[in-house]
Amino acid sequence: MLYQKLILSSKIGLPKLMSLNIRAMSVKSTFLQIDELGEPHKVLKKCETQLDSPKDNEILVKMLAAPINPAVINIIQGKYGESPSLPFIPGNEAVAEVLKCGQNVKNVQIGDRIIPIGGHVGTWRTHAIFTGQDVLKVPDNVDNVNAATITVNPATAFRMLRDFVDLKPGDTVIQNGANSAVGQAVIQLCKVWNLQSVNVVRNRPNIDELKAQLKSLGATEVLTEEEIRTTALFKSKQIPSPKLGFNCVGGKSATNVMRHLASKGILVTYGAMSREPLTIPNSALIFKDISFRGFWVSKWSKEHTLEERQQMYNELFELMASGKFAPPVHRLIPLDEYKEAMIELADVKGMIGEKILFDFTK
Amino acid sequence: MLYQKLILSSKIGLPKLMSLNIRAMSVKSTFLQIDELGEPHKVLKKCETQLDSPKDNEILVKMLAAPINPAVINIIQGKYGESPSLPFIPGNEAVAEVLKCGQNVKNVQIGDRIIPIGGHVGTWRTHAIFTGQDVLKVPDNVDNVNAATITVNPATAFRMLRDFVDLKPGDTVIQNGANSAVGQAVIQLCKVWNLQSVNVVRNRPNIDELKAQLKSLGATEVLTEEEIRTTALFKSKQIPSPKLGFNCVGGKSATNVMRHLASKGILVTYGAMSREPLTIPNSALIFKDISFRGFWVSKWSKEHTLEERQQMYNELFELMASGKFAPPVHRLIPLDEYKEAMIELADVKGMIGEKILFDFTK
Numbered sequence: 081m082l083y084q085k086l087i088l089s090s091k092i093g094l095p096k097l098m099s100l101n102i103r104a105m106s107v108k109s110t111f112l113q114i115d116e117l118g119e120p121h122k123v124l125k126k127c128e129t130q131l132d133s134p135k136d137n138e139i140l141v142k143m144l145a146a147p148i149n150p151a152v153i154n155i156i157q158g159k160y161g162e163s164p165s166l167p168f169i170p171g172n173e174a175v176a177e178v179l180k181c182g183q184n185v186k187n188v189q190i191g192d193r194i195i196p197i198g199g200h201v202g203t204w205r206t207h208a209i210f211t212g213q214d215v216l217k218v219p220d221n222v223d224n225v226n227a228a229t230i231t232v233n234p235a236t237a238f239r240m241l242r243d244f245v246d247l248k249p250g251d252t253v254i255q256n257g258a259n260s261a262v263g264q265a266v267i268q269l270c271k272v273w274n275l276q277s278v279n280v281v282r283n284r285p286n287i288d289e290l291k292a293q294l295k296s297l298g299a300t301e302v303l304t305e306e307e308i309r310t311t312a313l314f315k316s317k318q319i320p321s322p323k324l325g326f327n328c329v330g331g332k333s334a335t336n337v338m339r340h341l342a343s344k345g346i347l348v349t350y351g352a353m354s355r356e357p358l359t360i361p362n363s364a365l366i367f368k369d370i371s372f373r374g375f376w377v378s379k380w381s382k383e384h385t386l387e388e389r390q391q392m393y394n395e396l397f398e399l400m401a402s403g404k405f406a407p408p409v410h411r412l413i414p415l416d417e418y419k420e421a422m423i424e425l426a427d428v429k430g431m432i433g434e435k436i437l438f439d440f441t442k
Numbered sequence: 443m444l445y446q447k448l449i450l451s452s453k454i455g456l457p458k459l460m461s462l463n464i465r466a467m468s469v470k471s472t473f474l475q476i477d478e479l480g481e482p483h484k485v486l487k488k489c490e491t492q493l494d495s496p497k498d499n500e501i502l503v504k505m506l507a508a509p510i511n512p513a514v515i516n517i518i519q520g521k522y523g524e525s526p527s528l529p530f531i532p533g534n535e536a537v538a539e540v541l542k543c544g545q546n547v548k549n550v551q552i553g554d555r556i557i558p559i560g561g562h563v564g565t566w567r568t569h570a571i572f573t574g575q576d577v578l579k580v581p582d583n584v585d586n587v588n589a590a591t592i593t594v595n596p597a598t599a600f601r602m603l604r605d606f607v608d609l610k611p612g613d614t615v616i617q618n619g620a621n622s623a624v625g626q627a628v629i630q631l632c633k634v635w636n637l638q639s640v641n642v643v644r645n646r647p648n649i650d651e652l653k654a655q656l657k658s659l660g661a662t663e664v665l666t667e668e669e670i671r672t673t674a675l676f677k678s679k680q681i682p683s684p685k686l687g688f689n690c691v692g693g694k695s696a697t698n699v700m701r702h703l704a705s706k707g708i709l710v711t712y713g714a715m716s717r718e719p720l721t722i723p724n725s726a727l728i729f730k731d732i733s734f735r736g737f738w739v740s741k742w743s744k745e746h747t748l749e750e751r752q753q754m755y756n757e758l759f760e761l762m763a764s765g766k767f768a769p770p771v772h773r774l775i776p777l778d779e780y781k782e783a784m785i786e787l788a789d790v791k792g793m794i795g796e797k798i799l800f801d802f803t804k
Binding site for chain 2: 161162330349350351352357358359360361362363364365366367368369370371372373374375376379
């Protein structure tokens with residue numbers, strides 16, 4: 081294989097220094113893998129492999145950070161909309177540094193930070209070989225956590241705000257689970273795009289602290305589930321009734337959000353943290369003309385071109401670089417602590433309120 | 443008033459024979475009215491009034507037939523999306539014959555059959571004065587029952603088939619309550635437009651007779667609620683999975699219909715005969731990208747121009763005139779039997795399987 085690489089290189093002249101370096105390079109990658117579906121702390125195991133040098137359009141990367149997303153936990157458990165082919169290396173997003181490029185790679189170079197955007201690559205590993213076209217360069221002033229978590233949650237918030245209702249400055253958006261990573265992204269994008277956000281969270285001991293935190297991100301209003309049921313916010317015309325609502329909880333919480341939507345409003349469901357279905361009164365559909373839709377960022381990504389995705393990520397990168405989009409509340413852990421993290425996340429069913437990321441730089 | 447009419451007429455010349463006739467004409471109208479909301483057989487009362495001759499843009503009509511629609515029963519009961527201002531003459535559609543026209547009326551003439559299409563006029567009466575512009579002439583070869591029932595049920599079927607999914611010949615539509623008046627209209631329009639219809643009805647003693655009846659209208663398949671739950675019709679690819687579903691029942695029946703929708707399918711709710719809400723699994727929204735919408739023909743009519751409505755009714759009239767659209771299964775009763783009819787309809791909660799119309803021609 082290495083011999084072939086040299087031959088190929090020689091076709092366009094003498095073997096270059098880069099190619100010689102490739103020959104010398106043999107990188108060990110440590111990764112998490114499952115051979116069967118099940119509870120993550122039981123079925124995940126740590127493995128090692130030697131990586132070949134990148135060929136042609138490939139790049140060799142060193143992972144910097146990769147989040148543990150609830151959807152990935154569900155995939156490992158076999159409780160998701162799509163089943164993985166086994167064995168399976170989990171992890172659906174990351175930020176990585178380019179160590180080496182195949183000779184045909186033009187869009188990135190050694191030292192660049194990149195995110196994978198070409199579908200599932202398995203990011204819970206220290207090093208990987210990616211296809212060069214399927215990565216996007218991260219601007220210098222975007223931090224690692226923001227970059228590593230851009231393709232799932234900020235992308236979900238971005239698309240849900242853009243693709244369902246033609247919102248005008250001053251319009252209102254309402255959401256439950258507002259302290260989730262998507263929720264935080266929604267709040268920040270609403271602020272940037274001059275939309276008002278009404279944010280619903282579950283009551284908790286430190287509720288004032290949480291409200292202050294979400295307001296500091298740009299939330300117009302933050303209310304508990306109890307408060308949203310009885311609020312006069314919309315009746316008093318203090319704020320226009322929302323044309324768009326986001327639901328990641330289901331059950332009664334979804335009903336609470338739905339009740340406040342303006343006539344012809346749309347409720348978009350992107351999560352189901354309560355595991356309870358939506359109950360929709362017929363009058364909401366027939367007389368109030370409310371629509372109920374769903375959103376799944378994986379599906380959106382598959383159905384849209386690389387260019388469309390790049391355009392969105394670059395727009396988000398720009399906001400991140402200019403300080404208008406903070407990373408989600410988070411905690412960094414080394415890869416070795418994966419079992420403890422999985423047990424912790426299983427306990428709270430993903431509703432941890434902070435994003436846990438593997439940090440590969442330590 | 444009559445004197446003023448003569449003066450007005452004289453402005454454009456000598457009083458004409460027509461104006462003299464108007465002077466002679468004084469028509470007694472018998473009508474049903476409510477002064478309070480409640481059970482129809484209790485609150486409806488029969489009244490009489492003398493009608494003035496039609497002025498300017500008005501026309502005097504003799505009602506021929508007017509249906510008792512479930513929505514009107516609900517309005518009388520105060521259980522509808524909009525409340526009437528009292529006193530209130532019920533009845534939301536009819537066919538009538540023009541007896542006399544005001545001098546500015548151009549679109550219809552004496553002897554024409556018309557339907558009112560300008561909003562609520564109250565059709566449960568023997569005679570009425572309408573605004574000339576707000577009526578549409580009925581072609582000669584459309585029968586009275588078809589004409590009297592075109593604006594609610596066939597219009598609902600027409601819009602639901604046209605406005606939600608861009609259906610192509612061969613595509614499938616699924617619906618519950620398929621023997622309802624809308625259901626029958628859906629079946630017939632699907633046949634005309636080369637769409638396949640899968641029709642769900644409740645099981646009943648004469649189920650084979652009902653299936654044969656709906657198939658004679660053009661139904662591709664007719665299944666009971668039990669049969670639709672276990673059918674292999676779509677899995678076997680015998681018929682493509684439906685892109686569009688119609689729900690007038692709610693509850694479990696809606697779930698049965700929803701489960702068979704193709705990915706990205708739309709379920710449109712236009713009725714709630716079971717009075718049970720829809721229960722929507724989050725996976726249907728997120729992973730299967732099913733949308734849940736509502737349709738209310740009254741709202742559609744208010745939000746669209748007279749021209750748009752005329753265009754639809756004329757298209758439907760053409761189908762009716764050419765024998766491609768049969769009237770709903772029905773029974774004609776004299777106005778005097780209104781109490782018995784209301785008691786009968788209250789008992790079955792509107793699920794009578796045949797349309798009852800007041801017949802004013804006897």
